[in-house]
Amino acid sequence: MSGKIIRIEGRQRVEDIVFTGGIDSLAGLYHNRSIQVTCITCAYEWYPAKWVLKERLRNRQQKFDHEKRWKTAFYKAVELDDRNEAARLLEKERAHLFTQMGIRRAYYTLKKEDRSSLIFMASFMVLCLSLVAGLLFGFAT
Known part of the structure; x- marks a missing residue:
């Protein structure tokens, strides 16, 4: 077609x-x-639809990479007790956390977000694997 x-x-x-x-x-x-x-x-x-999907995926990956880079730099700055760098990064990326919580509480909040997303992703993968295994073994019998 x-x-x-x-x-x-x-x-x-x-x-x-x-x-x-x-x-x-x-x-x-x-x-x-x-x-x-x-x-x-x-x-x-x-093909415009393929281009749109490719651009979306590229933008999502860039956003993810940027988030990972600045959080890693922020965590390192807090752990090394470099308050100026930590404040600069936090104010640039998430100003509302900086004004509402301060550096230490923002650090723990961001770490908690990372743990929560990791737990969610792991749970989702286990669910997907169990569904695939159920389908494979369900059809085998």
Whole structure:
């Protein structure tokens, strides 16, 4: 089954299409994975739905990496009793924790969040593995 092919002029932006009445053609771009967009000037082809999913995954991974880096630096600063660095990091990333709790309480709160998310992820993995094992052994009998 082949999808729709939408051709877009090289300099024409998506906003131009929307404002000129091409809403029907763009409405299916998000959920339909089989729509292919082709540039008329350079013949480059892409699938918008795949691009959107890839961008979301990349953004989520960047956010996760950034969170991990600043928390690691914050924990290290608190453990080494470098109050200036800890305050700078906390004020930059989570100012509300800095103003409401201070450095020490924010440290324990963030550590508690990390433990809770780790416990949740481990519980979820155990649940998934037990479901898969139940399905595999359920079909085997």
